[in-house]
Amino acid sequence: MTIDIKQLLAARADQIETVLKSLLSSDPLDHETARPARLLEAMRYASLGGGKRLRPLLVLEVAALFGRDLSETDKGPAIAGSALEFIHCYSLVHDDLPAMDDDDLRRGQPTVHKAFDEATAILAGDALLTLAFDVIAEDVVHADAAVRLRLSRDLARASGIGGMAGGQMLDLESENRDRTETEIRTLQAMKTGALIRYACRAGAILANAPEEDVARMTRFGEIIGLAFQLADDLLDVEGSAEDVGKATGKDAAAGKATLVGLLGVPQTRAELAQLMRDARELLAPYGARAEALSAIAAYVAERKS
Amino acid sequence: MTIDIKQLLAARADQIETVLKSLLSSDPLDHETARPARLLEAMRYASLGGGKRLRPLLVLEVAALFGRDLSETDKGPAIAGSALEFIHCYSLVHDDLPAMDDDDLRRGQPTVHKAFDEATAILAGDALLTLAFDVIAEDVVHADAAVRLRLSRDLARASGIGGMAGGQMLDLESENRDRTETEIRTLQAMKTGALIRYACRAGAILANAPEEDVARMTRFGEIIGLAFQLADDLLDVEGSAEDVGKATGKDAAAGKATLVGLLGVPQTRAELAQLMRDARELLAPYGARAEALSAIAAYVAERKS
Numbered sequence: 001m002t003i004d005i006k007q008l009l010a011a012r013a014d015q016i017e018t019v020l021k022s023l024l025s026s027d028p029l030d031h032e033t034a035r036p037a038r039l040l041e042a043m044r045y046a047s048l049g050g051g052k053r054l055r056p057l058l059v060l061e062v063a064a065l066f067g068r069d070l071s072e073t074d075k076g077p078a079i080a081g082s083a084l085e086f087i088h089c090y091s092l093v094h095d096d097l098p099a100m101d102d103d104d105l106r107r108g109q110p111t112v113h114k115a116f117d118e119a120t121a122i123l124a125g126d127a128l129l130t131l132a133f134d135v136i137a138e139d140v141v142h143a144d145a146a147v148r149l150r151l152s153r154d155l156a157r158a159s160g161i162g163g164m165a166g167g168q169m170l171d172l173e174s175e176n177r178d179r180t181e182t183e184i185r186t187l188q189a190m191k192t193g194a195l196i197r198y199a200c201r202a203g204a205i206l207a208n209a210p211e212e213d214v215a216r217m218t219r220f221g222e223i224i225g226l227a228f229q230l231a232d233d234l235l236d237v238e239g240s241a242e243d244v245g246k247a248t249g250k251d252a253a254a255g256k257a258t259l260v261g262l263l264g265v266p267q268t269r270a271e272l273a274q275l276m277r278d279a280r281e282l283l284a285p286y287g288a289r290a291e292a293l294s295a296i297a298a299y300v301a302e303r304k305s
Numbered sequence: 306m307t308i309d310i311k312q313l314l315a316a317r318a319d320q321i322e323t324v325l326k327s328l329l330s331s332d333p334l335d336h337e338t339a340r341p342a343r344l345l346e347a348m349r350y351a352s353l354g355g356g357k358r359l360r361p362l363l364v365l366e367v368a369a370l371f372g373r374d375l376s377e378t379d380k381g382p383a384i385a386g387s388a389l390e391f392i393h394c395y396s397l398v399h400d401d402l403p404a405m406d407d408d409d410l411r412r413g414q415p416t417v418h419k420a421f422d423e424a425t426a427i428l429a430g431d432a433l434l435t436l437a438f439d440v441i442a443e444d445v446v447h448a449d450a451a452v453r454l455r456l457s458r459d460l461a462r463a464s465g466i467g468g469m470a471g472g473q474m475l476d477l478e479s480e481n482r483d484r485t486e487t488e489i490r491t492l493q494a495m496k497t498g499a500l501i502r503y504a505c506r507a508g509a510i511l512a513n514a515p516e517e518d519v520a521r522m523t524r525f526g527e528i529i530g531l532a533f534q535l536a537d538d539l540l541d542v543e544g545s546a547e548d549v550g551k552a553t554g555k556d557a558a559a560g561k562a563t564l565v566g567l568l569g570v571p572q573t574r575a576e577l578a579q580l581m582r583d584a585r586e587l588l589a590p591y592g593a594r595a596e597a598l599s600a601i602a603a604y605v606a607e608r609k610s
Contacts, residue, residue, distance in 0.1 A: 032467020116402035162337020
């Protein structure tokens with residue numbers, strides 16, 4: 001493999017970081033009255049200076065696969081990826097709240113409600129979620145307003161009751177309760193899967209890919225989403241807190257059923273390997289052009305943190 | 306005045322309620338995996354069976370003023386109004402949380418975090434906020450996707466850091482702190498004003514009103530928003546808890562500076578009267594066709610609950 005995935009991830013993360021920063025500037029936009037400093041500070045704290053930026057990375061690389069230019073002059077995919085990243089960041093802020101997962105640390109730093117306060121954390125999450133739907137509508141995202149609207153609506157469905165937010169609800173309900181394998185798979189497809197699926201789907205839509213390819217990339221996103229979750233479950237069981245940057249063994253401690261808990265480590269590893277074969281097969285028609293996506297898939301499955 | 310405002314309000318509220326209900330059905334939509342029952346129940350609890358529906362009412366009546374049909378066959382304005390109502394309802398759920406205003410009652414009923422629990426209330430708010438951006442994108446809202454996208458983006462800006470969420474942040478920060486009149490006006494224009502402004506603006510956009518009329522209706526919305534807030538402040542000072550359906554005197558108890566606190570009751574009443582004159586002037590060019598909007602303006606200024 002000629003692509004240095006770490007270098008690629010780092011370069012793309014820089015690109016995304018620059019766009020995220022510019023979107024969180026202190027100047028009010030048209031139809032905004034003012035951007036209160038403390039709220040903006042909390043939104044920046046929640047969004048900047050960290051994270052793997054996996055979701056925007058997928059948006060960018062899928063868009064590139066279908067011919068969208070990723071040069072400095074076309075910020076569209078990075079803007080769309082940033083909208084998605086704002087959704088992801090808001091969900092972390094709210095999930096960390098005392099009434100939810102009650103986490104004090106995130107990426108080794110105090111969580112937003114610890115660094116600020118609970119009310120500010122709730123509002124920062126709300127404002128990041130809302131900002132995503134402002135950002136995804138930006139002209140540079142796609143020349144056709146109908147395409148931007150489709151991206152916006154798909155984003156709402158991936159993030160809402162039928163996607164991420166619904167999955168978090170199921171996750172909270174699964175504490176100290178037995179869940180069937182099907183239930184856990186549904187929960188995870190919603191909680192973590194929906195946004196990753198959207199990332200790949202949105203990349204294809206952004207680049208005017210034929211519907212057949214949009215469907216293929218959607219399927220690719222579902223596979224990456226599940227692989228991401230299985231790798232995460234394995235890290236929670238096998239990783240050290242130092243490597244992972246957050247407490248491990250948390251799922252078991254919270255009495256949360258996971259696939260690895262149900263299937264065991266060897267079977268989970270086997271499923272992960274199968275998912276990687278499926279991913280490669282989905283990318284096969286694109287040949288060498290899909291090298292970066294292929295590398296990202298492998299990275300997701302094999303990551304150590 | 307030939308329009309019975311109470312009858313109009315009630316009829317429109319029924320119309321909105323029907324649409325809200327249908328949007329909160331238990332069937333997953335395209336790209337949704339499932340709608341978890343408890344989360345949906347909390348979203349319905351937060352949105353159905355109560356409220357004056359002032360914001361959707363304004364959307365409907367402004368759209369009607371510019372020729373949009375409000376018959377059963379054109380559900381577009383009611384759908385757009387419902388999206389806005391979901392934003393309003395989510396904001397109430399989050400504002401009521403213990404970390405925010407810590408309210409146990411809303412419209413005489415237990416607040417969502419009391420009827421369910423805090424985690425569910427946070428998620429129900431998140432999911433309602435997200436659903437708004439799904440709903441505003443519905444085809445029936447407007448035939449032109451570019452117009453729907455404009456409505457979606459304007460809604461994001463009215464609701465986010467530069468609008469409602471930012472205003473709530475300023476409101477929290479104003480507890481036990483002196484505020485200048487300008488600061489309070491900015492806070493209120495954001496916290497309660499932005500959505501009411503949007504309601505009137507969106508109604509005009511929905512009906513393809515000329516930009517000059519969109520601007521005029523935006524200004525009308527600003528006036529109604531301020532009148533609504535002044536009337537609310539007066540109710541908090543003068544109303545009885547029984548009439549208002551929530552605790553009164555709360556602003557003073559929380560050490561929150563209000564305009565009525567700063568200006569006094571007589572001057573607040575005088576400003577309210579001036580706002581009504583301004584509103585009538587803005588509606589004058591439309592003659593009798595603006596009768597309903599004129600009645601709503603009067604209702605907002607004179608309401609007792």
